[in-house]
Amino acid sequence: MKQLLAMISVSTLVVFTSAHATSWQALPDKAPAPANNPTTAAKVELGKTLYFDPRISSTGTVSCNSCHNVMEGGDDSRPNSMGVNGQTGGRGAPTVWNAAFYSTQFWDGRANTLEDQAKGPMTNPIEMGMKNHDLVMQRVRSMDGYKTMFKTAFGDSKMTIDQAAMAIAAYERTLITPDSAYDRYVKGDKKALTSQQVKGMNLFAELGCTSCHSGPAFNGQAGVKLGTPVLMKFPTFTDNSYVKKYDLASDKGRENVTGKADDNNLFRTPTLRNIAVTAPYFHNGKVVTLDEAVKVMAKTQLNIDLNASQAKNLVAFLESLTGPFPQQTMPRLPVTSGKSVVVE
Amino acid sequence: MKQLLAMISVSTLVVFTSAHATSWQALPDKAPAPANNPTTAAKVELGKTLYFDPRISSTGTVSCNSCHNVMEGGDDSRPNSMGVNGQTGGRGAPTVWNAAFYSTQFWDGRANTLEDQAKGPMTNPIEMGMKNHDLVMQRVRSMDGYKTMFKTAFGDSKMTIDQAAMAIAAYERTLITPDSAYDRYVKGDKKALTSQQVKGMNLFAELGCTSCHSGPAFNGQAGVKLGTPVLMKFPTFTDNSYVKKYDLASDKGRENVTGKADDNNLFRTPTLRNIAVTAPYFHNGKVVTLDEAVKVMAKTQLNIDLNASQAKNLVAFLESLTGPFPQQTMPRLPVTSGKSVVVE
Numbered sequence: 001m002k003q004l005l006a007m008i009s010v011s012t013l014v015v016f017t018s019a020h021a022t023s024w025q026a027l028p029d030k031a032p033a034p035a036n037n038p039t040t041a042a043k044v045e046l047g048k049t050l051y052f053d054p055r056i057s058s059t060g061t062v063s064c065n066s067c068h069n070v071m072e073g074g075d076d077s078r079p080n081s082m083g084v085n086g087q088t089g090g091r092g093a094p095t096v097w098n099a100a101f102y103s104t105q106f107w108d109g110r111a112n113t114l115e116d117q118a119k120g121p122m123t124n125p126i127e128m129g130m131k132n133h134d135l136v137m138q139r140v141r142s143m144d145g146y147k148t149m150f151k152t153a154f155g156d157s158k159m160t161i162d163q164a165a166m167a168i169a170a171y172e173r174t175l176i177t178p179d180s181a182y183d184r185y186v187k188g189d190k191k192a193l194t195s196q197q198v199k200g201m202n203l204f205a206e207l208g209c210t211s212c213h214s215g216p217a218f219n220g221q222a223g224v225k226l227g228t229p230v231l232m233k234f235p236t237f238t239d240n241s242y243v244k245k246y247d248l249a250s251d252k253g254r255e256n257v258t259g260k261a262d263d264n265n266l267f268r269t270p271t272l273r274n275i276a277v278t279a280p281y282f283h284n285g286k287v288v289t290l291d292e293a294v295k296v297m298a299k300t301q302l303n304i305d306l307n308a309s310q311a312k313n314l315v316a317f318l319e320s321l322t323g324p325f326p327q328q329t330m331p332r333l334p335v336t337s338g339k340s341v342v343v344e
Numbered sequence: 345m346k347q348l349l350a351m352i353s354v355s356t357l358v359v360f361t362s363a364h365a366t367s368w369q370a371l372p373d374k375a376p377a378p379a380n381n382p383t384t385a386a387k388v389e390l391g392k393t394l395y396f397d398p399r400i401s402s403t404g405t406v407s408c409n410s411c412h413n414v415m416e417g418g419d420d421s422r423p424n425s426m427g428v429n430g431q432t433g434g435r436g437a438p439t440v441w442n443a444a445f446y447s448t449q450f451w452d453g454r455a456n457t458l459e460d461q462a463k464g465p466m467t468n469p470i471e472m473g474m475k476n477h478d479l480v481m482q483r484v485r486s487m488d489g490y491k492t493m494f495k496t497a498f499g500d501s502k503m504t505i506d507q508a509a510m511a512i513a514a515y516e517r518t519l520i521t522p523d524s525a526y527d528r529y530v531k532g533d534k535k536a537l538t539s540q541q542v543k544g545m546n547l548f549a550e551l552g553c554t555s556c557h558s559g560p561a562f563n564g565q566a567g568v569k570l571g572t573p574v575l576m577k578f579p580t581f582t583d584n585s586y587v588k589k590y591d592l593a594s595d596k597g598r599e600n601v602t603g604k605a606d607d608n609n610l611f612r613t614p615t616l617r618n619i620a621v622t623a624p625y626f627h628n629g630k631v632v633t634l635d636e637a638v639k640v641m642a643k644t645q646l647n648i649d650l651n652a653s654q655a656k657n658l659v660a661f662l663e664s665l666t667g668p669f670p671q672q673t674m675p676r677l678p679v680t681s682g683k684s685v686v687v688e
Contacts, residue, residue: 052415061410061426071396072677077686082405086430280684290682315682322681330672333416337663338634340624342421 022205025216026186027178027273031100034226037115037166039173042153047171049149049331050164056122056136058129059084060342064121064168068096070175070328073277079285083121084129090251092285097325098273100173101217107283109229109268110257114169119161133161139341140164145334174326177273181320193320200317203310208302218272218321229254231266234282235300242296246286253283276319290315366549369560370530371522371617375444378570381459381510383517386497391515393493393675394508400466400480402473403428404686408465408512412440414519414672417621423629427465428473434595436629441669442617444517445561451627453573453612454601458513463505477505483685484508489678518670521617525664537664544661547654552646562616562665573598575610578626579644586640590630597627620663634659 033039050056051070054063067081068074074095076082081093091107099105105117121127122136130136140146141159150159153167182201184192193201204210212232215222221230235248243249254266267283280286281293294314298304306314335341377383394400395414398407411425412418418439420426425437435451443449449461465471466480474480484490485503494503497511526545528536537545548554556576559566565574579592587593598610611627624630625637638658642648650658679685 054413055416055421059426059430060421066405069398069677071674072399073679077399077404077684079684082403084430086403086428276681277679279680279682288684288687293682319681325676327676328674330415330674332669332671333413335417335621336623337620337666338623338637338659340421340423340632343632 022210022214024182024186024201025222026183027098027101027176027180027216029178031098031173031176033100033170033173034113034115037169039170040153042149043167043170044174045171045331046146046149046153047167047169048328049146049333050140050168051171052331053333055333055341056128056130056139057084058131062128064096064118067093067121067127070096070325073097073274074099074175075278077279079280081127083124083127087126087129089126091283092280094270095274095278096172097175097177098217098271100176101221101271102219102268103221103224103226104229104268107267107270108254108257109231112227114172115162115165118165118168118172137161137164142336142339142341143334144336145332149334177323177325179324180273180322182317185320194316196313196316197320198317200313200315201320203313204317207298207304209297209314212269212301213272220269230269231263232269232301233265234267235265237300237303240299242299246282246296247284248282248286248296248300251283272318273321274323276315276322290318294318366554366558368526368530368545369566370527371442371445371520371524371560373522375442375517375520377444377514377517378457378459381513383514384497386493387511387514388518389515389675390490390493390497391511391513392672393490393677394484394512395515396675397677399677399685400472400474400483401428402475406472408440408462411437411465411471414440414669417441417618418443418519419622421623423624425471427468427471431470431473433470435627436624438614439618439622440516441519441521442561442615444520445565445615446563446612447565447568447570448573448612451611451614452598452601453575456571458516459506459509462509462512462516481505481508486680486683486685487678488680489676493678521667521669523668524617524666526661529664538660540657540660541664542661544657544659545664547657548661551642551648553641553658556613556645557616564613574613575607576613576645577609578611579609581644581647584643586643590626590640591628592626592630592640592644595627616662617665618667620659620666634662638662 051064054061054066057063062084067076069076074097075093079092080088080090082088094107099114105111105114111117111120119133122130123132137159147157147159150163151157154163181192212220214220224230231254235243238249249265252264254263255261276290279290280288281290287293287296291311294311295306298306395408398405398410401407406428411420413420418441419437423436424432424434426432438451443458449455449458455461455464463477466474467476481503491501491503494507495501498507525536556564558564568574575598579587582593593609596608598607599605620634623634624632625634631637631640635655638655639650642650
């Protein structure tokens with residue numbers, strides 16, 4: 001464990017939980033919201049509408065939901081995401097479900113808040129591809145339905161990009177899954193998990209997975225101040241065949257953000273909530289199955305070779321972290337009567 | 345009028361309504377379903393799930409809903425639709441709302457039924473891009489959730505592409521908008537339309553728009569036997585500036601299907617239901633506003649130059665054909681636990 005800690009960048013906060021002292025925590029029923037953006041029904045409704053609106057991408061084909069599909073596991077089932085005009089980047093889309101429980105956003109923690117994150121993809125040329133946020137809001141402002149929704153949500157007629165981001169973030173804070181089998185087990189329903197899942201749960205702590213994947217969201221970020229990246233070197237142990245096989249070391253991770261060599265291969269510890277429904281795995285999506293993913297993790301992060309039975313038990317436990325997903329109504333996207341909104 | 349009729353291909357059925365005898369009809373509260381595919385709740389639920397599932401496209405990014413977005417006007421706000429890898433074709437996506445009231449499907453009527461239509465885009469290389477329907481169903485079969493849904497909907501475990509198409513068609517038959525301002529007006533609520541809309545409605549009949557756009561769906565296809573294309577030459581009158589300006593004559597329309605020169609430029613008469621929320625206009629989406637679209641129609645189909653006031657009144661009437669759209673819940677897309685579904 002000392003070795004692990006030594007490899008972590010000094011700029012990084014590490015939440016360390018000993019296997020023996022593991023305290024299992026259920027997910028809160030409500031996600032925390034920052035003081036300057038309390039969650040309201042009007043903001044959530046506006047945010048959901050914007051989240052599903054592909055017309056705020058250059059081609060009119062990519063919405064937030066395209067890559068972070070809430071009807072799936074909050075991701076897109078792809079190794080890397082696909083933006084406008086079929087372009088792809090090098091990383092997979094992290095799930096939006098329970099993203100509210102992160103202390104920073106993106107694989108490299110480059111955005112402090114959900115509000116900050118929401119604006120990024122809109123103007124990323126290989127994601128939603130809009131030239132700038134003014135053009136995004138120009139499209140939004142052209143639709144009367146949005147005017148009313150912004151007014152209701154924010155009490156003024158400004159319709160700014162920051163308001164749009166606040167609304168999207170407010171919606172995302174409703175995308176949580178606090179009633180999984182694991183949660184019910186932790187709250188006292190001892191029948192909620194199978195005996196195999198309980199075995200996996202104990203193993204998860206014994207092996208030291210909880211060193212990073214701790215707390216209610218299994219991301220080590222509970223109680224961490226918003227804006228503080230909780231990062232880990234991945235891969236930590238490189239003397240194994242996985243690193244080459246799955247190309248695990250070529251993405252510089254946090255180093256791309258800070259420019260510091262010390263930050264090479266540092267990535268945000270991802271939540272394990274809904275991990276069974278968000279294949280393929282890791283920042284580059286190169287690992288297709290969860291069974292393989294836990295073996296890769298054990299080897300590259302803990303230098304442990306799992307046997308088949310251990311891997312199966314861990315997977316069974318991780319499956320207990322799935323859903324249930326709240327039923328949602330579809331938003332109705334506003335229009336400009338009789339006029340094209342998407343003009344490339 | 346004689347001139348119009350003379351230009352119509354003999355292979356085409358034409359429903360002709362004199363302006364003076366126009367009978368205004370409300371949309372039925374239920375769409376007709378073929379005897380071999382009665383609409384059931386289980387089929388509709390399965391169909392909705394498949395309709396929203398992007399994983400049955402090669403890239404995992406394009407679902408039926410991508411181009412026929414039911415959260416919008418049932419289309420995609422684009423001049424031409426965009427399929428996998430950013431590819432585009434030459435035509436715009438017709439709205440799925442009220443598609444159940446067509447006697448054939450596609451702009452050129454090349455599919456007889458909604459069931460036939462549903463299968464086309466899946467294997468079209470520039471739409472959903474799957475190599476064949478077996479591969480589509482291989483992905484669907486890999487997900488346990490779908491197994492249950494097919495079993496419930498069809499009572500067997502076959503999971504065929506035809507069953508998938510039947511389910512999608514069943515869902516689409518629920519996508520109707522029978523309670524527009526126009527419908528309420530026709531049913532007796534004389535306050536449902538503004539005086540301008542009533543002016544536009546009368547003008548619509550007087551000018552002869554009802555020659556083609558007749559019946560409850562304004563597509564001349566009420567009572568027409570399923571599988572019978574109702575087509576019209578567009579443009580009929582070519583001696584005007586619109587044909588060149590909007591490139592109206594280069595798409596051969598029905599001729600592409602039959603190979604017959606007589607079928608050149610023949611297109612299915614589209615519904616006018618929700619036309620105000622489905623800009624841009626016509627098969628090629630070259631006309632950006634509804635105001636311009638009615639002028640183009642009057643000139644190219646009736647050889648009439650509308651003045652500004654006439655166009656405005658017609659647009660006001662057409663706006664009365666919008667929605668309301670039933671609220672829908674989002675489907676939850678099945679998964680294969682811990683395994684990638686999309687493998688290109």
